[in-house]
Structures are given as C-alpha cells and as structure tokens.
Amino acid sequence: xxxxxxxxxxxxxxxxxxxxxxxxxxxxxxxxxxxxxxxxxxxxxxxxxxxxxxxxxxxxxxxxxxxxxxxxxxxxxxxxxxxxxxxxxxxxxxxxxxxxxxxxxxxxxxxxxxxxxxxxxxxxxxxxxxxxxxxxxxxxxxxxxxxxxxxxxxxxxxxxxxxxxxxxxxxxxxxxxxxxxxxxxxxxxxxxxxxxxxxxxxxxxx
Amino acid sequence: xxxxxxxxxxxxxxxxxxxxxxxxxxxxxxxxxxxxxxxxxxxxxxxxxxxxxxxxxxxxxxxxxxxxxxxxxxxxxxxxxxxxxxxxxxxxxxxxxxxxxxxxxxxxxxxxxxxxxxxxxxxxxxxxxxxxxxxxxxxxxxxxxxxxxxxxxxxxxxxxxxxxxxxxxxxxxxxxxxxxxxxxxxxxxxxxxxxxxxxxxxxxxxxxxxxxxxxxxxxxxxxxxxxxxxxxxxxxxxxxxxxxxxxxxxxxxxxxxxxxxxxxxxxxxxxx
Numbered sequence: 001x002x003x004x005x006x007x008x009x010x011x012x013x014x015x016x017x018x019x020x021x022x023x024x025x026x027x028x029x030x031x032x033x034x035x036x037x038x039x040x041x042x043x044x045x046x047x048x049x050x051x052x053x054x055x056x057x058x059x060x061x062x063x064x065x066x067x068x069x070x071x072x073x074x075x076x077x078x079x080x081x082x083x084x085x086x087x088x089x090x091x092x093x094x095x096x097x098x099x100x101x102x103x104x105x106x107x108x109x110x111x112x113x114x115x116x117x118x119x120x121x122x123x124x125x126x127x128x129x130x131x132x133x134x135x136x137x138x139x140x141x142x143x144x145x146x147x148x149x150x151x152x153x154x155x156x157x158x159x160x161x162x163x164x165x166x167x168x169x170x171x172x173x174x175x176x177x178x179x180x181x182x183x184x185x186x187x188x189x190x191x192x193x194x195x196x197x198x199x200x201x202x203x204x205x206x
Numbered sequence: 207x208x209x210x211x212x213x214x215x216x217x218x219x220x221x222x223x224x225x226x227x228x229x230x231x232x233x234x235x236x237x238x239x240x241x242x243x244x245x246x247x248x249x250x251x252x253x254x255x256x257x258x259x260x261x262x263x264x265x266x267x268x269x270x271x272x273x274x275x276x277x278x279x280x281x282x283x284x285x286x287x288x289x290x291x292x293x294x295x296x297x298x299x300x301x302x303x304x305x306x307x308x309x310x311x312x313x314x315x316x317x318x319x320x321x322x323x324x325x326x327x328x329x330x331x332x333x334x335x336x337x338x339x340x341x342x343x344x345x346x347x348x349x350x351x352x353x354x355x356x357x358x359x360x361x362x363x364x365x366x367x368x369x370x371x372x373x374x375x376x377x378x379x380x381x382x383x384x385x386x387x388x389x390x391x392x393x394x395x396x397x398x399x400x401x402x403x404x405x406x407x408x409x410x411x412x413x414x415x416x417x418x419x420x421x422x423x424x425x426x427x428x429x430x431x432x433x434x435x436x437x438x439x440x441x442x443x444x445x446x447x448x449x450x451x452x453x454x455x456x457x458x459x460x461x462x463x464x465x466x467x468x469x470x471x472x473x474x475x476x477x478x
Contacts, residue, residue, distance in 0.1 A: 013344070016343075064343050065344070066341040067341050072339075076404060080412055087335060089231070089328065093324050095328075096327035097324055099331075100327060112324060113231065113232055113324070114233045114277060114321070115232030115233075115274065153343075154335070155331060155335060155338060156334055156341075163327075166327055
C-alpha cells in the first residue's frame with residue numbers, strides 16, 4: 001500500500017476540477033472526510049517544507065493543484081500569447097451583485113446598477129461564471145441568476161463565505177481611507193466588527 | 207519638438223473630455239463620481255449642488271442608445287423633482303407631499319450607498335482576478351470517464367444517470383452554440399495592448415481566439431485595425447495570406463492602456 005498522501009497527490013494532479021474531501025474519502029476508503037482533509041494537510045505541509053513549482057490550494061469546495069504565482073512570468077513565456085482575459089468593470093460589478101445577492105433576477109440587477117445588464121449578463125453566462133438557477137415567483141417569472149463553481153475557482157474562493165463583508169459604510173470607496181483616518185484622529189469611529197489597519201474596507205483574504 | 211507640443215495639447219484635452227464622459231456606467235455611476243469629487247457624504251445628499259452638476263454633465267454627454275439615455279433622464283427627473291421641492295417653502299397643508307419627497311431622497315441615498323458597496327466589491331473581485339491570473343491549474347484531464355464501466359455491472363440506474371448527465375451537458379453547452387457572443391472590439395483592443403506590455407510583438411493567429419470562430423477573428427481584425435488607426439500598434443504581413451505580425455508602437459504602453467482603463471484612474475478636472 002503506497003503512502004495515502006502520495007495517492008492524494010496523484011489524484012490532485014490527474015483531476016481537472018477541484019477535488020472534494022468527500023471524494024478523496026470515497027476513493028481511499030477512509031473513515032471520514034476529516035481524515036481526507038488531514039491527508040491533504042500533510043501534503044500541503046510537504047509542499048511548503050520543500051518549495052517546488054506547484055502548490056495545493058483550497059478552492060471551489062475542493063482542493064486543486066496549481067502553479068505557484070511567482071512562476072507566472074515563465075508560464076506566460078511558455079504559452080506565448082496566452083493570457084487570461086480579464087473582466088470589464090461593469091462585468092465585475094454585475095458579478096459582485098450576483099455573488100452577494102444570489103439568487104437575483106435581472107430587474108433587481110438593473111435596479112442596483114441603474115442600467116440595463118443584459119449584455120453583461122450574457123457575457124458572464126458565456127464564461128460560465130453565472131448560471132440560471134430558477135425562476136422568481138413574481139410577475140413575468142424572471143430568471144434567477146447565481147454564481148457557479150467556475151466563479152469560485154476563477155476568483156480563488158473556497159466558498160461564498162470567502163467574500164468579504166462590506167457593511168453599511170456611508171463613505172465613498174476612494175474616500176474611505178481618508179475618512180477612516182479622520183475618524184480615528186477624532187476618536188469617533190463607529191466601531192465595526194474589525195478595526196482594520198488604515199481603514200481598508202477589504203482586507204486581502206486571511 | 208516645440209511645435210508638436212502645440213499640436214498635441216488640444217487633441218489630448220478633447221480626448222480626455224470624451225473619455226471622462228464615456229466612462230460612466232450609468233446614472234448612479236455619474237452621481238457617485240460627483241459625490242466623490244465633491245467629497246459628499248452619501249447620507250446627506252445636497253440636492254441643489256448635485257442636481258446642477260448632474261445636469262451639467264448630462265448636457266455634455268452623447269448617448270449610444272435610447273435606453274441608456276432614458277436611464278440618465280429618469281435620474282435627472284428625480285433630481286429635478288427633489289430640487290423643486292426644496293425651492294418651494296414648506297407649507298403646513300403640503301406636509302404629505304414633503305414626506306413623499308423625503309422618502310424619495312432617502313431611497314436615492316440608499317441606492318447610491320448600495321452602488322458604492324457594489325463598487326467596493328467589484329474592486330475586490332478585480333484584485334482577486336488579477337491574483338488568480340498568475341496561477342495555472344489543469345484544465346482538462348485524460349482520466350477515463352464513467353462510460354468505461356464494465357458491462358456486466360450495468361443497471362437501469364446507470365442508463366438513467368447517463369441520460370441525465372447527457373441532457374445536463376447539452377443544456378450547459380446550448381447557450382454557447384446557439385448564440386455565440388463574440389467579445390467586443392474594445393475588449394479585444396485592451397487585450398492586445400495588455401499582451402503588448404509584456405512582449406514586443408505577437409502573431410495575429412495567436413490572438414484570434416482559441417475557438418477559431420469567424421466572429422472572433424473578425425473582432426480581432428477590427429481591434430487590430432482600430433489600434434493601427436490610433437497609432438498604438440504597427441502591423442506587417444510579409445507574404446500573401448501570411449500571418450500578421452503586430453508590434454507595439456508607442457514607447458509608453460501605459461498611455462495606451464489608460465485610455466481603456468477604469469474611470470477611477472481618469473483625471474477629473476472639475477467643472478462646478
């Protein structure tokens with residue numbers, strides 16, 4: 001019997017979708033998903049102890065073997081012209097609304113953005129970042145949109161809880177840091193759940 | 207050199223103006239921009255100032271379609287209505303109507319706050335996207351699929367599952383096949399300029415889109431032509447039907463990208 005962590009490594013290499021702990025448990029006939037998780041942890045520790053070109057990340061409800069970000073320049077050179085197409089600002093904002101409010105209908109989307117979202121939505125659907133999850137029981141029975149697993153993978157999120165909480169701040173984004181600094185100076189900051197340094201709204205995920 | 211500066215300045219100014227106006231995503235985006243430049247608290251919207259500025263911007267705008275124009279005009283109407291409420295001194299008998307206007311104002315403020323939140327979230331997503339663009343994972347696997355099950359173990363359930371999977375797969379693929387949605391020329395232009403930041407030249411065939419769809423090639427070609435026209439790139443084709451080589455032209459590629467970049471970065475010379 002080979003080392004189970006080696007099996008997990010091979011599975012991660014061979015799989016093209018994030019591999020769930022449950023799936024690892026099933027294949028290795030383990031007691032529970034926690035045992036599978038600890039095998040992955042073991043593997044991750046091994047990768048960290050002896051740095052190499054690959055890393056194992058938790059994303060989209062499973063584990064995935066990926067290249068290390070600092071090696072990107074060489075991979076870009078390897079792939080010549082292949083880079084990932086980035087989303088436009090309207091697309092990102094529409095995606096944000098769907099991610100936070102899902103399932104959400106197009107009229108609701110349009111209301112938040114103040115403009116028609118049809119074209120942007122089509123684009124997001126084609127990239128499989130968004131899908132139709134059902135219909136809303138409202139006049140016209142509009143489609144309800146939700147994010148996909150591809151969305152989680154594309155943005156490196158374990159699940160939707162990885163999205164940062166942006167709570168009722170009354171300050172405009174660009175002024176946020178400034179306002180926080182002023183508030184701090186005057187000692188009248190509304191105590192929020194976490195007094196982040198410099199008043200940054202969104203800490204890079206922990 | 208000295209006379210070229212003279213020639214460039216007015217052109218740059220005109221381009222800047224067009225950029226600023228075209229960069230708004232909608233009425234809320236414009237309002238938010240006004241609030242930002244004026245450092246206005248979204249909880250206490252000064253209706254007079256904001257209405258005047260909004261209308262000033264509206265006059266300078268050119269609309270691509272009626273629907274977009276309509277969205278801006280609805281907002282203008284709301285603002286003008288609110289402003290008219292302010293100009294008329296409140297009257298005892300008029301209380302009912304004032305409540306209405308107040309409600310409308312609160313609703314507008316809430317919408318603006320929500321939109322500001324969406325902007326923050328969008329920025330966060332953009333940052334994540336940029337980080338994730340640096341890592342690669344397996345995109346396809348040669349693992350044998352479920353079809354390879356030994357025949358003797360088959361049951362009706364397998365058949366049912368396979369059929370279901372087939373149908374799901376079809377449904378998943380359908381939007382792609384029926385209405386292919388080519389990327390916009392603008393998107394492709396940005397893409398080309400981004401690529402040219404890392405490298406001096408690239409082949410047309412390498413960026414015409416992996417799927418070789420006719421629309422993709424057309425969009426790419428239009429993007430290349432437009433960039434040529436703008437003087438951002440130079441192209442050459444050494445033989446008939448040969449591959450087109452695209453080269454960066456401006457010594458400062460940042461300038462080119464900024465043209466298509468988000469409006470946050472755009473200068474906002476203020477007109478009050």
